[in-house]
Amino acid sequence: MKIQRHALSIGIDRIDDHVFISLKAQGKLTHDDYQTITPMIDAALATVTHRDVKVLFDATELEGWELRAAWDDFNLALKHGNQFAKIAIFGHKRWQDNITKIGSWFIAGDVKFFETEGEAIAWLKA
Numbered sequence: 001m002k003i004q005r006h007a008l009s010i011g012i013d014r015i016d017d018h019v020f021i022s023l024k025a026q027g028k029l030t031h032d033d034y035q036t037i038t039p040m041i042d043a044a045l046a047t048v049t050h051r052d053v054k055v056l057f058d059a060t061e062l063e064g065w066e067l068r069a070a071w072d073d074f075n076l077a078l079k080h081g082n083q084f085a086k087i088a089i090f091g092h093k094r095w096q097d098n099i100t101k102i103g104s105w106f107i108a109g110d111v112k113f114f115e116t117e118g119e120a121i122a123w124l125k126a
Contacts, residue, residue, distance in 0.1 A: 006063075008033045012044040019044060019053045025062040034072035041076065048083045051109050054124050055084060058117065059091035077106040084109040088120035 006027030013020040021044065045053065065073060084107050089100050097113040104111035114120040 006030060006033060008037045010037055010040055012040070014044075019048055021053060021055045022058070023055065024058040027061065028063045029065045029069045029073075031066060031068040031072055034069055034076070038072065038076060041080065045080050045083050051083060051085050053080075053084045055087040056117075056120055056124060057087060057089040059089055059093075059096050062091060062096065074106070077103060081107045084111075086124055087111045088114060088124050090114040090117050090120040
């Protein structure tokens, strides 16, 4: 039996007034994945009043989104896009770089794609 894993894991750190979010996507994301993760992101960002959140998104195991999940992702970007200072996405597929460029249209801060986690972290720290 083949197991098809899909998940969106989240880590949220608050250091003084700064918020750091780490995300790891696996498989093809579903609407149910966003139903689980969105309230956590909403709660973490509820008190953020200015563009100060940094995000590290591990897309190395991401295979894509179901249509409704892509819509959920779009809505999340619209809702919180003004709160993000930097979003670093790292993965190994060309389409991920293209999606990053499109996603940057809806985020007030900087969004950039990297092929390694080390490069992504270095950029977030700069």
